[in-house]
Every structure is written in C-alpha cells, then in structure tokens.
Amino acid sequence: MNNADLYKIKTNNVIPSRGKVLISEPFLRDNIFGRSVILLVDHGNDGSMGVVMNKRLPLFLNEIIPEFKYLDDIPLYKGGPLYTDTLFYIHKIPNIAGALPISKGLFLNGDFNAVKKYILQGNSAEGNIRFFLGYSGWENEQLKQEIKENTWIIGKEEPNALLSYETTGLWKKSLGKLGQKYEAWSRFPQVPSLN
Numbered sequence: 601m602n603n604a605d606l607y608k609i610k611t612n613n614v615i616p617s618r619g620k621v622l623i624s625e626p627f628l629r630d631n632i633f634g635r636s637v638i639l640l641v642d643h644g645n646d647g648s649m650g651v652v653m654n655k656r657l658p659l660f661l662n663e664i665i666p667e668f669k670y671l672d673d674i675p676l677y678k679g680g681p682l683y684t685d686t687l688f689y690i691h692k693i694p695n696i697a698g699a700l701p702i703s704k705g706l707f708l709n710g711d712f713n714a715v716k717k718y719i720l721q722g723n724s725a726e727g728n729i730r731f732f733l734g735y736s737g738w739e740n741e742q743l744k745q746e747i748k749e750n751t752w753i754i755g756k757e758e759p760n761a762l763l764s765y766e767t768t769g770l771w772k773k774s775l776g777k778l779g780q781k782y783e784a785w786s787r788f789p790q791v792p793s794l795n
Contacts, residue, residue, distance in 0.1 A: 614754035616743055618643050619703035621755035621762070622650060623774045626785045628751060632681050635771040638736055638752075639690065639759055641700070641708045648738040651679035651688060653730070653762050654770040661731050667716060674725045677767070680736030691729040692763065693718055703759045727764045753778065 616622070622638040624630075638650040654677075661674040664687075668674060679688050691699070691707055699710030719725055738746070746752055755774045765773070772786040 616640060616643050616648065616747065616752075616754060619706070619759045621653075621757040621759065621774065622743075622752045623755045623771065623778075625751055625753065626775075632678065633736075637755065637757070637762075637770050637774050638680075639702070639762055641690070641702050641735075643743070645740060647740050648743045650736045651690065651732045652677065652736060653765075654767040656767060657733065659733075661725075665716070667720060671719065672724075674719075674731065677730060677732045679732030679734045682735050682737050684734035686734065687712075688732045688735055689715065689729055690732075690763065691715065692760065693728065706760050706763075730763055753782065 614620070618640055620640050620643070622636075622640060624633050624636045624638075626635070628634050632652065632655065636655060637653045639653055640648060640650045642649040657676045657678050659676050661676050662668040662671060678684075689709060689712075690702065691710075692705055693699075693707070693710075693715065694705070696707060696710035696714050699707035702708055715729065719729070725731075743752070747754070753775075756777045757774055762770075775786040776783040
C-alpha cells in the first residue's frame with residue numbers, strides 16, 4: 601500500500617446489522633455525526649436506528665428526573681437528531697419488561713420504572729446504563745447507500761463493552777481497532793486547514 605492509498609476513504613465492506621457499530625469517516629463535518637460512534641439498535645427493511653455513543657450533553661439525568669436529584673451525576677448523551685425530547689437508554693439489566701434485545705445481554709429501553717428502581721436501589725448506572733436524548737435514523741437503504749459512499753465504516757467494537765468505555769477518544773480508539781490504515785485516519789486533524 602503506498603502512502604497516497606493510506607488516506608483514501610474506503611468502506612471496509614461489512615454489512616450493517618443490529619448490534620454493529622458505525623464509525624464516521626474522518627472528514628465528515630457535521631455537529632452530530634462528525635467523529636461519532638453509533639450503536640445500531642435496529643436494522644431491517646424498514647430502515648435503521650442507532651444512538652451516538654460518544655457525544656455527551658452539558659446536562660445530567662439528575663436534572664430531569666426528580667428522584668435522582670441527590671444521586672451521583674448520571675450523564676446524558678445526544679443520541680441523534682430525531683426525537684431529541686425523548687429519553688432512550690441502552691442497558692445490561694436483564695428481565696426489564698418491554699426491553700428490546702440489541703445483542704447478547706444488551707437491551708434498548710423497556711419499563712422505565714424498573715430502570716429507576718434499579719438505580720434507586722444503589723446500583724450504578726456507570727457501565728450498566730447509558731441515557732440518550734434523541735436517536736439517529738435512516739430510511740430503507742439509506743444507511744447502505746451512506747456506507748457505499750464511505751461515510752461510515754462498520755467497527756469491531758463489542759456492543760456490550762461500549763457502556764464501559766470512556767467516551768472521550770472513543771472514535772479514535774474504535775478506528776484504531778480496524779488496523780493500520782484506519783488508525784492513521786484517526787490522527788488526521790478534524791479541520792485540516794487549521795493544522
């Protein structure tokens with residue numbers, strides 16, 4: 601591989617599916633999706649749904665759930681541009697009524713009262729639950745087209761591990777797991793003209 605090929609953005613040709621991780625290409629200049637890591641919580645003929653795992657909001661769940669007022673701060677993340685006034689959550693809590701399985705031992709939403717009870721009983725949200733306002737969505741075939749256009753690369757992250765990761769540097773870390781070419785992309789400045 602010559603040096604010029606190293607910086608050609610090209611998909612890794614992995615097919616998206618529920619539980620896979622999307623990593624944005626390094627030159628995507630977008631407030632929400634630039635340098636983002638997205639967990640696909642659903643993917644099918646009707647379209648795709650995911651949540652951005654690494655964009656923290658300047659807000660804590662404790663500020664909007666009165667029962668959590670005196671607990672340790674629970675961060676909120678910007679899940680995407682759709683339904684930004686709606687709370688979504690990814691968790692590892694088994695047997696929550698109505699929860700949708702994403703992968704083995706990882707779920708989306710479910711009975712929020714059961715989740716509140718889990719936290720109020722002294723269980724830590726850190727590493728077990730992540731809360732989001734909004735989600736990311738794609739219409740049928742839209743995500744496949746964006747992957748074909750090299751906007752997204754499918755990562756090798758284990759979905760369950762994403763809840764344990766520090767979100768600062770997650771984009772760079774996720775690219776690095778794909779090998780030398782992708783790791784080199786992670787060092788490219790976000791705004792090349794400022795380099």
